[in-house]
Amino acid sequence: MFYIYEIYYICILLGVLFVSQKDKYSRLNKIIKLYKRQPDQLIRILYQAQGIFGYLSPEIQAYLADKLDIPLADINGVVSFYSLFVSEPKGKYNISVCQGTACYVKGALEVLQAFKDELDLHDTDTTPDGLFTLCSSRCVGACGLAPVVSVNDDVYGQVKPEDVINILARYRAKELGAIDKESRRLA
Numbered sequence: 036m037f038y039i040y041e042i043y044y045i046c047i048l049l050g051v052l053f054v055s056q057k058d059k060y061s062r063l064n065k066i067i068k069l070y071k072r073q074p075d076q077l078i079r080i081l082y083q084a085q086g087i088f089g090y091l092s093p094e095i096q097a098y099l100a101d102k103l104d105i106p107l108a109d110i111n112g113v114v115s116f117y118s119l120f121v122s123e124p125k126g127k128y129n130i131s132v133c134q135g136t137a138c139y140v141k142g143a144l145e146v147l148q149a150f151k152d153e154l155d156l157h158d159t160d161t162t163p164d165g166l167f168t169l170c171s172s173r174c175v176g177a178c179g180l181a182p183v184v185s186v187n188d189d190v191y192g193q194v195k196p197e198d199v200i201n202i203l204a205r206y207r208a209k210e211l212g213a214i215d216k217e218s219r220r221l222a
């Protein structure tokens with residue numbers, strides 16, 4: 036009996052995922068239709084596609100190449116050239132460690148390494164649970180606060196490697212709070 040319920044819920048989940056994916060492609064098709072005939076609109080289309088899907092996977096790039104009648108290599112070239120575009124899903128919390136000169140001089144590399152160690156990120160940028168993505172950035176214009184770290188819209192200044200645990204704990208606690216709230220809502 037338990038298995039029947041499990042299968043039932045998995046089917047519902049797959050159905051929801053399928054519908055939401057279908058909905059995303061239909062939104063993308065509208066954008067393609069709107070801009071396809073206008074020259075030099077590739078970046079705009081890619082930007083909006085990324086807004087819909089969250090990232091530009093090889094499948095989405097191939098889809099766009101087909102619909103726009105542009106070689107896949109051209110699309111891939113634009114996606115790889117602009118740091119604005121990402122081809123892999125990002126974590127819920129995007130941690131960016133500034134590596135501009137002022138931050139670098141004040142130890143940003145050690146801060147970056149502390150995040151890597153704490154998140155156990157050595158070959159990838161995103162944690163397996165999809166919670167954190169780590170990257171380095173150029174100067175963000177807050178050199179007086181060097182070294183600077185941002186997590187989504189939160190900015191941290193004068194960060195030391197030993198601060199990393201506390202910064203991460205804040206977002207982990209947020210997640211636990213969200214899970215707790217949800218389980219109470221369902222109880």
Ligand code: FES
Nearest residue numbers: 133135138174177
């Ligand atoms: S160098 Fe990091 S904020 Fe300017």
